[in-house]
Amino acid sequence: xxxxxxxxxRLVERRGRTARRPPYTRPVLRRPLLSRxxxxxxxxxxxxxxxxxxxxxxxxxxxxxxxxPFPEPREGEGWSVVSYxxxxxxxxxxxxxxAPSSDAPVLLYFHGNAEAxxxxxxxxxxxxxxxxxxFLAEYRGYGGLCGSxxxxxxxxxxxxxxxxxxxxxxxxERVVLVGRSLGSGVAVELAxxxxxxxxxxxxxYTSLVDMGRIVAGPLAPLVVRDRFDSLxxxxxxxxxxxxxxxxxxxxxxxxxxxxxxxxxPGARWVEVPGTSHNDFPxxxxxVADEVDAALAGARNAPPP
Numbered sequence: 306x307x308x309x310x311x312x313x314x315r316l317v318e319r320r321g322r323t324a325r326r327p328p329y330t331r332p333v334l335r336r337p338l339l340s341r342x343x344x345x346x347x348x349x350x351x352x353x354x355x356x357x358x359x360x361x362x363x364x365x366x367x368x369x370x371x372x373x374p375f376p377e378p379r380e381g382e383g384w385s386v387v388s389y390x391x392x393x394x395x396x397x398x399x400x401x402x403x404a405p406s407s408d409a410p411v412l413l414y415f416h417g418n419a420e421a422x423x424x425x426x427x428x429x430x431x432x433x434x435x436x437x438x439x440f441l442a443e444y445r446g447y448g449g450l451c452g453s454x455x456x457x458x459x460x461x462x463x464x465x466x467x468x469x470x471x472x473x474x475x476x477x478e479r480v481v482l483v484g485r486s487l488g489s490g491v492a493v494e495l496a497x498x499x500x501x502x503x504x505x506x507x508x509x510y511t512s513l514v515d516m517g518r519i520v521a522g523p524l525a526p527l528v529v530r531d532r533f534d535s536l537x538x539x540x541x542x543x544x545x546x547x548x549x550x551x552x553x554x555x556x557x558x559x560x561x562x563x564x565x566x567x568x569x570p571g572a573r574w575v576e577v578p579g580t581s582h583n584d585f586p587x588x589x590x591x592v593a594d595e596v597d598a599a600l601a602g603a604r605n606a607p608p609p
Contacts, residue, residue, distance in 0.1 A: 402430070407437055413463075505548075507550075
């Protein structure tokens with residue numbers, strides 16, 4: 306007779322040899338593979354549906370589209386409203402402040418998301434007084450114009466403005482692209498396509514997805530369809546690049562501007578103390594000084 310352990314580990318008698326039963330183990334219940342895949346698909350479908358529903362809301366936040374139109378210029382003001390058309394058939398309008406001479410630089414200005422081009426008429430007048438020509442470009446869906454703004458749409462609008470300058474005898478080599486906030490993404494994109502005189506970015510972001518992460522966290526890539534990914538493009542800009550950013554910017558973090566500047570070797574970084582996103586005193590003089598310096602540096606640079 307021998308002794309053997311039972312289910313509880315106690316010894317039991319049995320004829321023959323002495324042995325122990327293995328301890329009782331609770332069976333592990335595994336979810337069938339198809340069930341797990343179905344659960345994952347449902348989660349993805351729910352996320353996609355949420356992104357689809359939120360995209361129009363997010364786009365309306367990116368493009369609030371001020372409807373302020375250009376006023377009728379008064380006699381002697383020295384500027385005019387210009388109509389021109391995009392390649393996809395949208396009729397646009399811009400404000401043209403002619404350059405004082407045939408070789409003077411022309412600043413093609415792209416405004417921020419919460420304003421219209423008409424709001425920058427005083428800025429353009431100040432820049433003209435510094436010896437520049439200025440063209441204030443309006444976006445589709447803004448300023449009383451037709452169309453719905455989007456990333457690709459704004460790029461097309463920028464191309465149309467540059468083409469209109471060309472029809473007026475102003476080649477890209479005379480054009481300085483100036484983009485503020487939202488408009489910085491348009492300026493960077495055009496500067497990767499055309500050899501322009503210089504690029505000035507005011508309160509520029511790295512991308513709108515990065516901006517979205519401030520509010521939506523990891524959901525931002527799903528709901529922000531208009532990427533404006535300047536960080537991945539700015540290194541391909543061949544023209545001199547200047548970035549101007551308020552140290553107290555409460556909309557686009559100044560750290561974003563620093564990252565963008567670091568991504569473009571040779572870019573000039575100008576951080577303005579005591580200045581926020583919407584309160585930027587002396588901007589015209591600052592832009593004019595930086596454009597003069599950038600163009601002078603380009604003229605004096607050794608040939609490549």
